[in-house]
Every structure is written in structure tokens, then in C-alpha cells.
Amino acid sequence: MKLKHAIIAAFTGVCVATPVLADLVFPALTYRTGAYAVSGIPQADGYSDYFTMLNERDGGIGGVPIKVVECETQYNTEKGVECYEKTKGLGALVYQPMSTGITYQLIPKASADGIPIHSMGYGRTSAANGKVFPYVFNYPANYWNGASAVVNHILELNNGNIKGKKIALVYHNSGYGKEPIRTLEELAKKHGFELSLLPVDHPGQEQKSQWLQIRRERPDYVTMWGWGVMNQVAIQEAANIRFPMENFIGIWWSGSENDVIPAGAAANGYKALALHAPGMDFPLFDDMKKHVYDKGKAAGSGDQIGTILYNRGMFQAILAAEAVKVAQKMSGKKDIGPAEMRVGMENLKVDQSMFSSLGLPNFAPNLEVSCENHGGAGLVAVQQWDANAKTWSLVSDFKPTDKDVINMLIAEDSSAYAKENNITPKCM
């Protein structure tokens, strides 16, 4: 009898003790295979390398070790759902689906399960309204900020008057690519430019007809919402029809080294939007080198370090880690759960002194998240590719975008969602 009691006690002890020892779990829905791997690999590497560095240098966040659980989605929504179901039971703090399609899929699921989603610079734009989407965050900027930033940049080049100019949008024919259309249409009305839409079907390797059309219609500017292999093909095709590269502006997902290098010297002058600074010229990389690269702990093959999308992945990890710190401070617990994480994300504030202390001075603009605004400040810069030096460099500051148009559209779209799904908008 005593033995039985002892066994039961020991067993319950183990069962209860396990959660106490738990780590901070960050599932990473990555895609290192398929047509989008070229964009997915650097981002996945950056994301997990930063967490590895925190584990090696600081022993995690606030003394609690971090565990990154990678799951391969191939940028496919059904595989993404499988990955979500597989990892959500592990105590996942926040999902970064790295795909607009998967984000759309996970918004209702994760909201019902009470796990926050951070779709950084992608996903559902109207999720910026935290009253309707309490569990979804898309700071520091969304696609509609992007669309407005492109138009603002063109306005700047033309001294504020683009009446009668033609702008073409080459986009991935999916939820992702269609996101900016509404905003661009509104802006076309406001500024009087002509918008033409050129969809490119998945995976985007075949774009001859779209670029023939561009050659025929001769738009003044081309902007692109592309991803994966579509980007390099578009830039190559633009070079083939001798489209002036400085008039070709991609979204921040269409502006990495892997997109421009295949076109060689012809890609010189190509522009893309930027959420953060390019390059490795930051003290943080010394720590990364010391604690991760030199120890051979880099994710993947380690050949993407310092590229734009690697930095983007790192930025995602940094914002997640900072939100954990806020959550730890606010809840007074070290070992937080998804509910505390959500509060941490909603109260996240990042300024320049913080970036400096992280070893990333002037890496990205200030950021402040609130219940009403899950989308951040929406500050966007423009970067340009130098094919000779093989470097991206910022050619503008991080500038605000057209808030009037965007906020109106966000309110409209999110209230439609709230009505469809019987959500009463309120702060949690």
C-alpha cells in the first residue's frame, strides 16, 4: 500500500513538475523547401540565430531558456495548419507564420486558442485594429503603409504632382498580393494617377506576358508585391525589357540580395521598401559571431548572415524577445504563457536608446503598440541596390505614410470582419 502511494506521489510529482521547468517556446513555421525557400531560408536563419545567441549569452530571457521549434510549411497553408496543431500544445508563446496565407488561416484558430500571432509586415492589414483582433499584431508596418510609402516616394520624385502618371502593380495572385490594391485604388483617386494591375500566378516563374504588357503600356513606375522565386524572375524580366530600374519599387518582401543578384549588373538601381537598416555594421553581430557563428551553432548552412531577410528574421526575434521582457515585468512571472505574452506585445515600446543597448543603433524606427493600434507607427524607408558593391543602402529616412486613407480603410475592413464574426470591438 505504501509503495503504491509512493508511486502515485512520484508520478503526480513528475506530472506537475514538468510545466515549471518549461522553456519559452517559440514555434517557427519556416519554409526551407519549395518555390519560396529562397526567401524563407534567410528569415528562418535570422529568427533562430538570435534566440540561440540569447540562450548562449544570457541563458535565455530573464533566465528562462528559449526553445525554438521549427516546423516546415513549404509556404503551404494546409501544412501550416498541421504545424500549428503540432506545436500549439508545447506552450507556444507567439506564432510568426511568415506567410500571409497561413496567417489568414491561423487568425481564427489562434484567437480561439488564445495564442498571439505576430505577422510582421505581412498578413491581414486590418488586424492593426486591436479591438477587433486582440490576438493579432502586425507592427511595425503593414501592406497599406507599404502601398502608401511607394506612392509617397513617387510623389517626392515628382515634386508632389503625379497627376496622369501611370503606375503598374505586379503582384502575386494571392491574398498577399491583393492586399495593397484597395489602398492603391484610393490613392489613385486622391492623387490622380492611373493604376494598372498585373497578377502573376503561383509560383511566379512565368511572367513573360505581364512584362510584355508593361513594355506595351509603358507605365512610368512599376511596383511589385512578390515573394520567393517570383522576385528574381520579375527583376530579370524588367531588365530584359530595359525598364529603368530606379522606377521599379518593390515591397519590403521583394528587396533582398537573393532577388537582385541573379539579374547581375542589370539590377543596379532597383528600389525596395525597408522596415529596418541593411547590412552587418552593428555591434550586435559581434555577439552573434562570438556566441553563435564561431561555435558552429548557426541555423541552416550559415551563408545568409547579414542579408536583408536574415536581418528581418532577427528583427522579428528581437521584437518577440522585447515583448517577453515587457510581459515578464508586467506579470512579475519569469515563465510566462501566451496570455502574458499578448499583454507584453500590446504594451511593447521600442525606442532608439533600446536599439542602442541591443547593439543595433539606428536599426529601425521607434515603435509603440497599443490596444487600438496593433500596427505600430508604420514608418517606412526606401532602399536601393548597388550592383557593383553588391549592397543595399537606405536612400530615405523612415517616413510616415498616408494615415487618413489607411486608417479609414482599416476601420472599414475590420468592422466588416467584426460584423461577419459577431465580434464586439473592445480592448481586452
Add this chain to the structure above:
Amino acid sequence: MFYREVGEFKTSYRSDQQTFPIALDRTGFLVTLAFAFVIIPLTMSEYWAQAVFLPFLIFGIAAIGLNILTGYCGQVSLGSGGFMAVGAYSCYKLMTGFPDMNIVVCILLSGGVTAFVGLLFGLPSLRIKGFYLAVATLAAQFFLVWMFNKVGWFYNYSASGQITAPEREIFGFIVTGAKAETLPVYYVCLVMLFSLAILARNLTRGAFGRKWMAIRDMDIAAEIIGVNPLMAKLTAFAVSSFYVGISGALLFALYLGAVEVGEAFSIQKSFLILFMIIIGGLGSIFGSLVGAAFMIGMPVLLKNLLVTNLGWPGDIAAHLEFMIVGLLIVVFLMLEPHGLAMLWRIIKEKLRIWPFAH
């Protein structure tokens, strides 16, 4: 030892013509049913339900549908993905247009709409055959996907072009939308598959099925003995599309919840369903289900074995998965070109005379 008719005396046509004439088979069938209706729901985890069982049930319906067309009637179709999209989008339009309509009615009506669309795309089959028909159905696939992407009315002009399933319930259980619970969803899919499979079995052994098979085996001979090829082919297209449409509606409303046509219903889906029936066995309901189980379960099992148990990196496992699944398909087809259903038939024959050689 096993599968013996010895001692089983049939005294009526009804018992002689039943689906499972051998007692052991009948028991096996009932045990499987008990498993599917009671034991699996009691024991399955959320992950297994979402990753394996629900997709299996849904694609099982699609595989039966395509098998009716390709396996029983001999008309090759590469448009299944497009027809699934028709089912999904009509379900969405019905759900949003008539909020009070029961979800099961919505799904059945979507099947009906798809049957009509399938009928239209089946018309060319009267003139063209074989590979040429495959190309014509391929056109259906691309046209339908293009249309759902292009025409805003189908997705209620949403900004992203996605369709999202609103919340609906059956007997008070929420089965669609964010708060849907897995168990009721599982039961809806299971009951759908079960009743549609029974319907298919009875259709294929009745007058309709015999006409389809006559057309498949030799259309001119069938016409001479009095089978109307127009009716036979078009009914096959309609019934097949009905099944595929229901499967598409279930995939959208109950499983995925939000769908983007270019990705969820691409040509890949058409191939997936075609592989299911080729591997499972053409002209067999059982084969459709086995094929669906194989094509859905194999990648998940491999992924779990390689990544979770052996700790391999996800990308290498994903690449290996392609190779292993591909290799398995080739090996299966070399060893048994008539699919897993034929393998099962051979096993049964062998068991019947076991332990003797003849």
C-alpha cells in the same frame, strides 16, 4: 482458414448479392465502423484529427468521386481541384447569402451546384476521349481557378480575395468558423463519407454503374447493346462532380476555414486525388479510401518519424519525404499496377485457400 464461404448458405438473392458476402468480412466491416465511430473519436488527439483523420475523410469523398468518373466510367479528369473550388465557393456564397440555412443543406447544395458545373464540362467528353479529354478537364481546372480569382462576386469583394467560413452549428455544436470543435467536425465528415460511400457502392452495382462500366470497357459495344453514351457519360460527370464538390465544401467550411483558390485548389489537388485512386485502385470504393489514407497519412507519418523521432532538420525531411513518397508510388505501381485494392483482393484469395497451395 479465413474468408471461407464454407457453411454459409444463401437462401435469398438479397443475401447473395450483398456487399460483404462472407461473414468474416461483415464482422470486419462492423469492427471498422465501430472503430471509426467510437474508438477513434474517443482516443484521437487534436493533432491527429487535424493532420490525418479530417483530411482523410474529406479527400476520401473526393477520391470516391473521381473514381466514379475515371475508374468506373473511364473518363480521365484532371479538373478535380477546380470542381472542389466550385464546391467551396458555392458553399461560401450559400452560407453568406442565406445565413439561416443549415450547414449540411449548404454542403449538399454546393454538391448540386458542382454537379451542374461538372455536367457542363463533361459535354466535351462526348466527342473527345482519353488524353484529349484529360486536357479538356485540365482547361476546366485552370479556368475555374482563374474565374474565382478574377470575379469579385464569388469572394464577396473581400480585399484579399480570400473566403472565410462564418460560424454555423449542427444540433448546437459549432462546426465551422473559429470556435468549431474537432469532434463534431469529425462526425460530420465521417457521416458524410459513410453515407456517400454507401451511395456510391449502390450506384456502381446498379444500372448506372453497369452502364458506366460498359462505356469504360468499350463504348461502341456499349452503344450497340443499348447504353446511351450521352446519358452514361453525363451522369458519371454529374455524380462525380457532386462528390468532389461536397469534398471541396467540407475542406473549406469544416477543415480550412479560410481558403484562397490559387493555393487550396490548385492543379496539385487534382494530381493528389488522381494519385489516390491510381494507388488505391481504379474502379473500387475500397481502393479510393485506401488510396486517400495512403496519400494523406504517408507524408505525416514520415514527417513525424524523421523530424520528431529521429530529430532531423525539417528541410531535409521535407525533401526526403518527396523522394520516399515518390519511390513508394513507383514501387507500388510496379508490384501491383491495379492498386492497393487489387493487393487486398489477392490477399483474400490467398487466405481463402491457406494453408494449401491450390
